[in-house]
Amino acid sequence: MTHKPAPPRVETVAGGRAHAAVKKPWYGSVPGLRIFLSPTEAIPPVLTGEEDEAAADQVGPTARPVDVPPFSRPGSVLRASPGAAARGWYAPKLAGAPTTTRQAEILNTGIIGAPTGIEGVVNGTDNLSSTMISHDAPTAYNASPRKLTSPNVLIIGTVGSGKSSFTKTVMVMRPLLLKNHRAVVFDKKDEGGEGEYAALTRRMGTEPLRFDPDGTGTRFNLMDPLIAQGTGLQGQMLLINAVARIARDDTAATEWEEKATRHALQLLFDKFQDTRRAATTTDLMPYLGMVPTDQGLSGEASERFHQAGLSIRFGLQNLLETYAGVFDGETSRHVDLSHKLTTFDISQLPDSGPAIPTVMAIGNMWLMGRLHQERGFITNVIYEEGWHMIGGPSAQLVKSNQKLSRSLGISNVFVMHKGTDIPADSPGYTVVQEAQTVYAFRQDRPEDARWAQETFNFAPDTTATLMGLNPGNCVFKYGSNPETHIRHIRSDWEIEVTNTDSAMAAGDTPT
Ligand SMILES: Nc1ncnc2c1ncn2[C@@H]1O[C@H](COP(=O)(O)OP(=O)(O)O)[C@@H](O)[C@H]1O
Numbered sequence: 357m358t359h360k361p362a363p364p365r366v367e368t369v370a371g372g373r374a375h376a377a378v379k380k381p382w383y384g385s386v387p388g389l390r391i392f393l394s395p396t397e398a399i400p401p402v403l404t405g406e407e408d409e410a411a412a413d414q415v416g417p418t419a420r421p422v423d424v425p426p427f428s429r430p431g432s433v434l435r436a437s438p439g440a441a442a443r444g445w446y447a448p449k450l451a452g453a454p455t456t457t458r459q460a461e462i463l464n465t466g467i468i469g470a471p472t473g474i475e476g477v478v479n480g481t482d483n484l485s486s487t488m489i490s491h492d493a494p495t496a497y498n499a500s501p502r503k504l505t506s507p508n509v510l511i512i513g514t515v516g517s518g519k520s521s522f523t524k525t526v527m528v529m530r531p532l533l534l535k536n537h538r539a540v541v542f543d544k545k546d547e548g549g550e551g552e553y554a555a556l557t558r559r560m561g562t563e564p565l566r567f568d569p570d571g572t573g574t575r576f577n578l579m580d581p582l583i584a585q586g587t588g589l590q591g592q593m594l595l596i597n598a599v600a601r602i603a604r605d606d607t608a609a610t611e612w613e614e615k616a617t618r619h620a621l622q623l624l625f626d627k628f629q630d631t632r633r634a635a636t637t638t639d640l641m642p643y644l645g646m647v648p649t650d651q652g653l654s655g656e657a658s659e660r661f662h663q664a665g666l667s668i669r670f671g672l673q674n675l676l677e678t679y680a681g682v683f684d685g686e687t688s689r690h691v692d693l694s695h696k697l698t699t700f701d702i703s704q705l706p707d708s709g710p711a712i713p714t715v716m717a718i719g720n721m722w723l724m725g726r727l728h729q730e731r732g733f734i735t736n737v738i739y740e741e742g743w744h745m746i747g748g749p750s751a752q753l754v755k756s757n758q759k760l761s762r763s764l765g766i767s768n769v770f771v772m773h774k775g776t777d778i779p780a781d782s783p784g785y786t787v788v789q790e791a792q793t794v795y796a797f798r799q800d801r802p803e804d805a806r807w808a809q810e811t812f813n814f815a816p817d818t819t820a821t822l823m824g825l826n827p828g829n830c831v832f833k834y835g836s837n838p839e840t841h842i843r844h845i846r847s848d849w850e851i852e853v854t855n856t857d858s859a860m861a862a863g864d865t866p867t
């Protein structure tokens with residue numbers, strides 16, 4: 357099929373067939389004056405039949421007015437005298453700009469907008485705009501309208517990248533200046549025999565609550581009455597399950613074991629209803645393994661029920677025996693939130709094994725109950741080495757308590773090296789994904805940098821940026837705003853309190 361070439365548009369405008377009906381002014385047909393014709397609405401030629409099916413598709417079934425394309429204007433008559441041109445008459449006197457004004461506008465955007473407002477806490481400066489970055493997750497969460505859907509914060513970065521210095525200033529010291537803000541820290545890093553937050557805690561006017569494996573320090577009761585007050589029997593159940601799982605080398609409780617635990621708890625609560633003393637883990641032990649008599653269990657099922665209870669009992673007993681004085685007995689009296697800063701110093705507990713995640717898990721649940729009694733505060737809860745909390749069995753606690761903890765004004769801050777340790781299908785991964793504020797410090801391994809880029813939807817080239825960040829520099833993202841690269845800036849006394857150089861000089865490695 358052959359197509360006739362479409363008639364040039366200029367004809368259409370200047371009097372093609374579509375305009376035959378419109379009366380032209382008299383000068384419309386005078387060659388020199390035609391340029392004064394006002395640009396009229398051009399009606400595209402009505403294409404018929406095989407004339408141009410494709411063009412007809414584009415135009416649509418009904419012809420409608422279109423703008424006059426500039427190239428179809430008649431324009432002025434070109435000056436084309438070779439003699440004048442040779443003498444330079446037509447050439448511009450000045451060399452033109454290399455681009456047009458319209459194109460150049462984009463190069464001069466004037467001011468690059470500040471990525472955040474001025475509310476919350478000063479974090480540092482934006483590397484691109486040199487403006488101040490100010491952000492505080494709970495403040496943004498409580499703003500109306502809400503700027504975030506979760507007040508939780510994630511801080512990742514390799515050893516020595518500046519996470520702890522940042523956390524101490526931006527998550528602890530500075531927010532404490534705000535009204536009704538306080539902080540609770542699980543201080544994991546040993547620095548000369550005590551936690552790295554010890555000096556800071558003393559500056560704030562209180563002593564860290566020290567946990568010692570030899571049992572001379574602070575004690576946390578797995579069965580603390582505040583736990584059930586805050587989260588109910590269900591919360592107490594969850595905690596025992598999580599701790600039993602931690603104590604049994606990450607072996608999850610079976611359905612039978614859960615049932616046996618619930619039964620034991622009910623018996624214990626009935627017994628301790630009216631007593632003055634709080635129930636302890638030791639009190640729970642004899643009930644684990646008791647078989648309900650009112651459920652018509654067969655002999656075999658009773659035996660299985662009994663064994664399931666015993667299995668949890670032995671797991672917990674191991675924990676109590678290994679850390680007698682840490683989890684055995686009532687919670688120490690000095691465990692309270694009476695100060696703006698409460699530091700649980702867990703730096704002396706062994707790195708591996710169940711003690712650290714267990715203290716974090718009990719602490720998390722205890723806080724729910726404690727804050728239940730005292731509303732109106734915003735509490736930043738900092739988990740240094742937060743992997744212990746969201747990389748293992750305790751993550752389920754955090755996940756189940758998300759809603760409650762938000763309503764109690766808790767902002768969980770998880771500080772850890774990298775995210776690749778958290779299995780993608782675990783409750784911990786959900787917690788990570790739900791954190792709406794992310795500070796990513798240097799990542800040494802490409803797979804860790806890529807994990808951060810993919811998980812938080814950073815720009816693709818941020819993967820390379822993450823691997824080249826200097827200490828104190830990080831990629832920051834909140835909500836669905838684009839990420840910014842920020843430099844954390846500390847005052848002199850903040851440097852003094854946060855630096856871990858003393859430990860490094862003493863041969864310790866910062867973590
Ligand atoms: N904002 C900063 N500017 C310059 N140096 C910093 C900054 N933050 C941290 N550093 C340096 O990095 C060192 C390690 O910081 P630290 O917070 O302990 O890292 P991490 O907790 O990631 O291991 C600090 O002792 C300090 O010398």
Ligand SMILES: [Mg+2]
Pocket residue numbers: 519520521545866867
């Ligand atoms: Mg650290």
